[in-house]
Amino acid sequence: MDPMSALDSTTATEYRRVAAALSYITEHRRSQPTLNEVAAHVGLSEHHFQRLFQRWAGVSPKKFLQFLTVEHAKRLLTTDLSVLDASLDVGLSGPGRLHDLFVTVEGMSPGEFKRAGAGLSIYRDLIDTPFGPALLSRTARGVCGLAFVDEGGVESLFQEQADRWPGARFSSDPAGADALARRIFRADAAASAGELRLLLTGTRFQLKVWEALLTVPPGRLITYGGLAHALGRPVGAARAVGQAVGANPVAYLIPCHRVICGSGELGGYRWGLARKRAILGWETAKLPERGVS
Helix, strand or coil: CCEECCCCCCHHHHHHHHHHHHHHHHHHHHHHHHHHHHHCCCCCHHHHHHHHHHHHHHHHHHHHCCCCCHHHHHHCCEEEEEHHHHHHHCCCCEEEEEEEEEEEEEEEHHHHHCCCCCCCCCCEEEEEEEEEEEEEEECCCCCCCCECCCCCCHHHHHHHHHHHHCCCCCCCCCHHHHHHHHHHHHEEEHHHHEEEEEEEECCCCHHHHHHHHHHCCCCCCCEEHHHHHHHHHHHHHHHHHHHHHCCCCCCCCCHHHHEEEECCCCCCCCCHHHHHHHHHHHHHHHCCCCCCC
């Protein structure tokens, strides 16, 4: 397998520095570190750090951090549940809108689920994203996995997939992964137009939660309790909803990063809170209105 295909190879290095900066700022937020202190922490001059951050996020570090405050999160929290499209009741046939991509979800049939992927061909490749390396997996019927590589390394992701699809045949297609990664993470690219399909396996409840997440647009947030309510579940079902959110096999495209606690705190994230902060801020910075009101 090609060790890394897709986007500019500098993006992984940029993300590591940005993630380290965000973690440092979060840990020292009470002392309000200066730009120079943060730059020194990531081993750059103030000038070079400012330029790197601006290139990665499209806004200054100061502006970016405004997107990550609890107060801003509370303003963005979804209070009108109509933002969760009424087609939730339609099943898995209704499309959800994610930036310039139309994402549609297909759930595997009970028979296919029982066969555990037998006869299914899955291409899986490492890609470089604005949030670090990730493993992208896809079939002829759609994307079936997108997972960021963390401390466990890529081998743990391979094992997770083998457990999820024990009967599948795995192979590599770096060129196809490169083209798809550009559609996903370069919303300004011409290739971003068109439909993107997801092929998912999970319980009926998990599929409903993941489908609901597709209706939460960029720049909006929802709480675990709000998501439970939108699905017609009691507030006490927030924990079950949280477990389904955490089991999401397709990072970023199914935007589980947009689910936060009712207090405005970020809550958990399968791929790390530093990455959740980075995705939320980066996503908000890409909106035409630049997010902060």
